[in-house]
Amino acid sequence: MSYFRAHVLVCAGTPCMLKGAGAVKDALCREIERAGLQEEVRVVETGCLGPCDDGPVIVVYPEGVMYSKLKPEEMSRIVQQHLLKGRVVEDLVYRAEKEKAKPVVSLEEQGYLDRQYRIVLRNCGRIDPDSIEEYIANGGYEALGKALTTMTPEQVVATVKDSGLRGRGGAGFPTGLKWSFTAPIAADQKYIICNADEGEPGTFKDRLILEGDPHSIIEAMAIAGYAVGADQGIVYIRGEYHLSIERLQRAAARARELGLLGKDIFGTGFNFDLQIRTGAGAYVCGEETALIESLEGKRGEPRLKPPYPGVAGLWGKPTVVNNVETLANIPPIILKGAEWFRGIGTEKTPGTKVFTMLGDITNQGLIEVPMGITLREVIYGVGGGIPNGRGFKLAQTGGTSGGCLPKEFLDLPMDYDSLAEAGSALGSGALLVIDDSHCIVDVLRSFMKFFQHESCGQCTPCREGTARLYQLFSDLAAGKAGQDAVQLIKELCQTMQLSSLCGLGQSAPNGVVTALQYFEEEIQKHVAGECPAGVCRISMGSRAV
Amino acid sequence: MKSLDELAKIRDEARKKMEIRAGESGEKTKIIVGMGTCGIAAGARETMGAVLQELEKRNLDNVLVTQTGCVGLCEQEPILEVEIPGQPRISYGKVSAEKARQIIARHVVNGNIIGEWVINR
Structure with a gap:
């Protein structure tokens, strides 16, 4: 094996592949051969680096420069400028680097990884997953x-x-x-x-x-x-x-x-x-x-x-x-x-947690942070805040079976016990951020549609409960819900939590229960035929549609 | 796999090939080749090739090879610079493939600067 002076790591995780990393890699290899650099530069497929929304992503070593949002036709510039002449192609560099106005910084310094602590993802984006040697x-x-x-x-x-x-x-x-x-x-x-x-x-x-x-x-x-x-x-x-x-x-x-x-x-x-x-x-x-x-x-x-x-x-x-x-x-x-x-994380929950950040957040993707970090640090620090100048409305942690946390909980530490206390869950680590352009009823309706579809049907509380909850939220969204809708929802949630056979039915109402706690006013307005966010298609003040 | 030693052998071997991804640490000797248009026209590609071959032949894994653009001394190209940790950076001019091999043998490995090829600064 020859001595390569540079390694180009191409993220070949599913998010980047869906964004065309395959074509980018092909173009890169073609350009490298065209420049006669195949003996000097090694191209390695690697796992996810995290900034999935900015894919396809590559990292050029030894400098450790990360390029993002790449297109195949841009690869000739990277090969001709960076790999051949050693000049970083600044306009293609991952944006967190640009903010620092430093042309060449290593991955560790560039702000995306320095708030993270990688144990689980220690090798992701660093090694060729197909190489046991690496x-x-x-x-x-x-x-x-x-x-x-x-x-x-x-x-x-x-x-x-x-x-x-x-x-x-x-x-x-x-x-x-x-x-x-x-x-x-x-x-x-x-x-x-x-x-x-x-x-x-x-x-x-x-x-x-x-x-x-x-x-x-x-x-x-x-x-x-x-x-x-x-x-x-x-x-x-x-x-x-x-x-x-x-x-x-x-x-x-x-x-x-x-x-x-x-x-x-x-x-x-x-x-x-x-x-x-x-x-x-x-x-x-x-x-x-x-x-x-x-x-x-x-x-x-x-x-x-x-x-x-x-x-x-x-x-x-x-x-x-x-x-x-x-x-x-x-x-x-x-x-x-x-x-x-x-020594990492909190006393009751040591270690780190991998989160998948999605929804209304600037840096969508995969991160790993110490347990106990606050929601605010994740969303406004690592996550880069909420795009388009919108305000924070709620975050759902733990996936669709997690609770909806309003902005009062932004300083809540992210660990199993603190989140459970707040009525949510750390769960699998999904972090869905929803900005103030969304309506809580509309959001819950889509959650319930999912559970209605996924209930296995074995036990009655879950099978019937998920279907009825979906129906009730559909009625609310259409302005057709009865005066007792909120009361019905509350009772139904309690029944499901107490009597479902497994975690699916027991946790399906979590989002609704927390929303009733923190967004009850908004839900109640739907009973009166009003959607404050203007999302649900109810004609104002009337119960029509 | 029969023992931890066997594993360690594979590890050390593989680690050498990945050294480059550790980034630029202060521990490593740097070899910088001028790869501006002027450098390439003067034969920097061949110089670079010779550097890489020589490093491989000598199994030197503590050396980082990078490129740089035109430094304004076009008539001295190909320029090759050597930076050993704790020592000033030395610039050599008109470095052919053969000169590059000698610079690695005499300067990088044995620490003797080849005075006659150094560009005066």
């Missing part, structure tokens, strides 16, 4: 080696327990505790399942983690297998995540070639291998027991608990189900220790 170069598989050769399974469980890591899929259940239920059970077979059935609207973090750093999940699953005594892993992943599936398959094949999966790993006699199973896109299959039902070939419906999967899961065997982001935290925790992890 993963290893950044310390990959060292944690697995350390666990297998120097730690007992009990020590691994204890380390994860001490770290305070909580499940990043939404519920925030302590991961070490989950493992400690399964580890001591004597069974002929146990399973590790990676839950990559990311179904929360607006959430795409697991997808981008898997696309950008598939080996981190494979390594973590093997560590989890060692800790609880499982030799089989299954990644249950959404069928639509083509790129994640492909990269994961290639990564697993390479890990097998190097003996990092399979028999007698690190010469310790420990065996572990994994398979990838695709889901068919049902929201409820993100719930771990419904996921297991689906894996067994049955209809994806939640099971009655107990027994919990940790005791009797897949095929009745003890099964640990962990989310992608949770797993991605495991190797660094094993390598650097529980103390290190506890």
